[in-house]
Amino acid sequence: MKTKVAIIGAGISGASIARVLSKYENLEVHLIEKAPDVGWGVSKANTALIHGGYDDDPEKYPMRAKLCIRGNRLWHQWVKELEIPHVWNGALIVALKEEDFDELEKLLERGRQNGVPEMRLVDREEVFHLEPNLTREAIGALWVPIVGQIGPIPAVIALVENAVANGVKTHLETEVREIKVENGEVKGVETNNGFIEADIVINAAGLYADRIARMAGIDYFEIHPRKGEYWIFDDDVPGPKRVLFPTPTPISKGIVVTTEISGHLMIGPNAQDLPPEEKENLATTKEGLEQVWEGAKKLWPQLPPRSKVIRTFAGLRPEPTGGDFIIKAEEEVWGFINVAGIRSPGLTSAPAIAHEVAGIIENSLGIELKEKEKWNPYRKEITHFFMMRPEQANEAVKKNPAYGKIVCRCNNVSEGDILEAIERMKFIGVKTPSVDSVKFRTKATTGTCQGSFCRPKIIQLLAREYGVEPWKVTLKGKGSEIGIGDVKALLRGEEA
């Protein structure tokens, strides 16, 4: 008989867990997500770094210290298996004054404790060799070659596609509202779409993990949001080759300057604590953005003019009581596993978190996991027109002319890419057509013009493929419809 597992939350944590658990013959895995698509929680808006694992104090934050470096090592393998966009470009933690070296020495020592390979201090000359356009004030740095960057939502999508291909069932637009516990054992979750039976419930609900835990009667922690804001610039603005950090302070790793994987200069984040009830407050603020600007300028003085901004955004870190990841089977409720407080470096740690959870199922819950004879570790990346050489494009066009037709002119995204994205959305169970689902799979609308040319065309394609009226297509799920009706709706006295 199979053990039924319900994972709450399809962020990077839940998706990684789903993928790892899909390996086992004797588990039936359900991945539950309230949003219309996967990866739209905390995992959507962050710095996208695969951190080096040198800065978490193993005394204070043992989970973070252990899982970050393990996660980093696993990502080096996972990005290949799953064809996740990535770059391993290394990081420099920059010293601007002599005292900074004391802090960098500490990080070096901590990195050694945590098992981080290949780190070292570099002097002024080498730092400019590694990063020629760094501020002239730099006097040296800690060089961490294993740091990298991935596409965080593409990563979640890749994990879920792979998990579904290996038998995991998804339940999107499904919000968990209650957890059924009988005689100290979980029995399942009550949702807006009915009851889902489960022997094991894994709480990977990001900012809402405290609320979910309370549904199971567990209330020893609380999660409050910590906002971080960002600027992204046009792709013709030169950015650094490495990830640049300032020397950290006791509260923060500081404002990063980096060229993100699509080639855009990105700066951020700052850190602003919000009250626990503001878990939906993703608004950017003038003050926050200015703070980021000032911070970034210290490392990268040649920031472009403001007219080169193509987007600003904000993310919320789920900060738990105590500050460390809470990953454990709760003793008072058998079968309930918390994966809570997954703040930074949660993206980096996710693969390690997933293995940790598998270990907990075996060791704390005593369920022996049997590997499938055939488990497919691979997943093919979506076709990107912009990555094809002309002759490859011609091959693709022969099979489907839509691959020759450009929809997003800034990023050269073809109609074929978009139709494939829609197919993949349907494969993992996306029910509501949204432009953001296409955007995160194809990069359409993320360029210089921010979608003003291509969004209407994408809306048409979504409307056609999902069989809905174009104005009912959404930007990012119900409540964000593109329009209110056909162009004469108001004159007829109707309103959608």
Next chain:
Amino acid sequence: MEPFPQIPMLSYDVVVIGGGPAGMAAAVRAKELGLNVLLLDENDYLGGILPQCIHPGFGLHYYKEELTGPEFASRLARKLVELGVEYKTAARVLEIKNYSDLEKVVIFTSPSGVYQVWAKAIIYAAGARERHAFEIGITGDRVAGIYTAGEAQMLMDIYGVLPGKEIVIVGSGDVGLIMARRFALEGAKVKAVIELMPYPGGLARNVMILRDFDIPLYLSHKVVEVRGKGRVERVKVVKVDENLNEIPGSEFWIEADTLIISAGLVPSVKKLKKIGVEIDPATGGPVVNDRLETSVPGIFVAGNSLLINDLVDYVAEQGELAAEGAKEFIEKGGIESKKWIKVEKGENVRLLAPHYLSGEGDVYLYLRVSKPMEDVELRVPEIGKKMRLPVVKPAEMLRIKLKAEEIKNTEKLTVEVVKA
């Protein structure tokens, strides 16, 4: 010297990139001049942005008749077809390569595949893009209901979608004003037009729209923030002082479900920049001579890629001129000039084109002023030329014709707009 031996190759005298009014006029003229020409446009239809501009106001100079955008476009398109000009729609130019003066390659993709076209000259008429909400510093939530004017226009007039019913418009230029009327005509409530400058940006006849439809105009104000869950719910407006700095305490909120950004256009020239074409920071388009040739020989530019035009008539005129330039270039191996005359910006001139004159023919100078003025003269002191104008506004492009014999003997020209 084939860059991609594996993909099909075509060959033409001229490739025109962009099938808007500039590109169509260029292709038509090139064909009339006997050149072997190919026109490429990425849309499924010709016309550029005109098919979505269903209002009148097009063609008064060019056709001596007031037409709508689609009418203007279809006249040009009909001519194109009658002349047998070769064109491809759904054909996006990916890259331009400049091997030598008379050897250029344009790589494009289409539903029948990727092609390379060898050409002696290129006329670049790819239009412009609109500035969006992030570029103008709006913070807050990233929600549905924020559109550029052109996007909203495309949704309404090409796809038949009504974006919302309570509208705030950023920018009182012609495009913003025309969209205000468009929304009002469909029964939506236009709650405000917000303008950063102390004066409206559009032509007087378009500013009248506000009175006709009872739409409030806030001058010296800007939208700074948008809030909403899912969709726009309210926008924050702030008053600015003479230096355009926000005045603390002057903030207020307007409830609306839609925010339209009409904050100006930027010439699309990234592909030209990649091959080293020199760009004028004032126009945002290339530096050109009087045949609209860029700093890379044999690459010509016309329409909104050259500079932002408010009249389609000038756009079409520029297309024709570029075609004539291409003809001369191909036949003579270059644009003839005994000496290049530099044109400089004088008082109250924000931008102008062309930047260099050959002195070999008559030329139109296009320019915009920095600030509105009444009762002025447009002067070119070096040649004693004067043109009296009752009003000038940054929104209105000025055009002045200089005759070959007037400029022949000068080294440089300055254009200024001063009190009469």
